[in-house]
Amino acid sequence: MSTLSLRIPDSLHNEVKNLVKKEGISINQFISSAVAEKMSALMTEKYLLQRSKKGNEQQFFKAMSKVKDVDPDDFDKL
Numbered sequence: 064m065s066t067l068s069l070r071i072p073d074s075l076h077n078e079v080k081n082l083v084k085k086e087g088i089s090i091n092q093f094i095s096s097a098v099a100e101k102m103s104a105l106m107t108e109k110y111l112l113q114r115s116k117k118g119n120e121q122q123f124f125k126a127m128s129k130v131k132d133v134d135p136d137d138f139d140k141l
Contacts, residue, residue, distance in 0.1 A: 069094070079093060
């Protein structure tokens with residue numbers, strides 16, 4: 064484990080204290096989860112960008128041409 068000194072505005076700190084009290088977790092757990100969630104989002108974005116560069120528009124349209132042109136089920140309509 065590492066120790067990290069963090070400076071945040073009092074208003075944010077107060078909100079975090081209220082949230083963790085309701086959730087029954089520590090501020091450390093809350094901040095660790097928040098950091099992990101943000102890292103996951105950024106890493107996913109990077110991964111998807113890398114994957115998109117490997118894409119081939121011609122192959123995409125070829126694959127899409129195999130999809131039947133039918134109306135969606137009632138539960139799937141907008």
